[in-house]
Amino acid sequence: MSQPISVRTVADGVARLAWSVEHTVDEVRREVARALVDHPRVETLVDPDDQAAQRVATWSGMHREGVMRGVTVGDGPVDRIVYARLATDAPVNEPGGFRALLNSFLPRKRAISQMLVRDPDGRVLLCRLTYKQDWDLPGGVVEVGESPRIAVAREVEEELGLTIDAGDLLLTDWLPPWGGWDDAICLVFDGGVHHGSVLDEVVKQEREIREVRFCTIEEVRELAADFTARRVEAAVRGRADYTESGRT
Known part of the structure; x- marks a missing residue:
């Protein structure tokens, strides 16, 4: 018994x-x-x-x-x-x-929303972050119950002081587990084309953002991690692709 x-x-x-x-x-x-x-x-x-x-x-x-x-x-x-x-x-x-x-x-997947903002010359807005050496697109983690489209506009306003509506979804990128992080889905939305003078309007969130600038694709490859550079290039193509760590 x-x-x-x-x-x-x-x-x-x-x-x-x-x-x-x-x-x-x-x-x-x-x-x-x-x-x-x-x-x-x-x-x-x-x-x-x-x-x-x-x-x-x-x-x-x-x-x-x-x-x-x-x-x-x-x-x-x-x-x-x-x-x-x-x-x-x-x-x-x-x-x-x-x-x-x-x-x-049931499993819960972390979601990250980022925004692709370009200038008339096709350069991409990148941020140098305080918590890592690599540069990245503006954006951040989607809160529980929050729309990814709303999340990326919120993050851009919080981090850069810019009010930019998120446009079309340009890319869905799966990020495998890395460096102590669980895997995640990264959604890249179109932030449109803005004159370089938009940088004069930036108010950096000092706790997270060190520097902001428009970069050519060659500079993106130099400043960003390999998988980030691949993601940016895929987003620039603008075909609503699905990638894994930036690879199709």
Whole structure:
């Protein structure tokens, strides 16, 4: 006979469950429901390598909340995935509750929006950033729930003090994991053609921007990282291509 599912109060209003491989999803789901009678929150900590326990936690109705790093368990610190269900969560058998459950563990891709701004000579506006040596197109990370088109206009205004509407999408570029970053999708929007005097209107966000200037494609290749230069050249072609690290 398997040991009972462990249910203990770890903080005011918080119950923590632990179970063994013999326990089924239905058994864990029932214990979650019982614990929620007296606790607003029920949680469990799951080994990232234990796929079976992750499935049980999910289909018992608990949302994946993230990874708690360096938890002291047994002989030393380990990482644990935190799953939890709140008394206020919508029932899983309702469409909204089921979507919320799926949304908690399905992959989320980071999105970056950039703007291609050119002058009448075809030169490209590049920024020298404070946090890396390479130059790059103006833009930045899209916030949760934010339109990529709105995001790039917001970033250009925040970083450069320029109000430029984002035009057509010129390029979708996938960036593989690199240098400690997860992978991301980079969307490059058309910022139109502006006279070189637009640089006189720039108000740099000193925390992020060191220098701004229009560059020829040859200068882009010299100043930017290889994958950035490839992305810029692909965006200049303006065919709404899809590339991976700037390569078709």
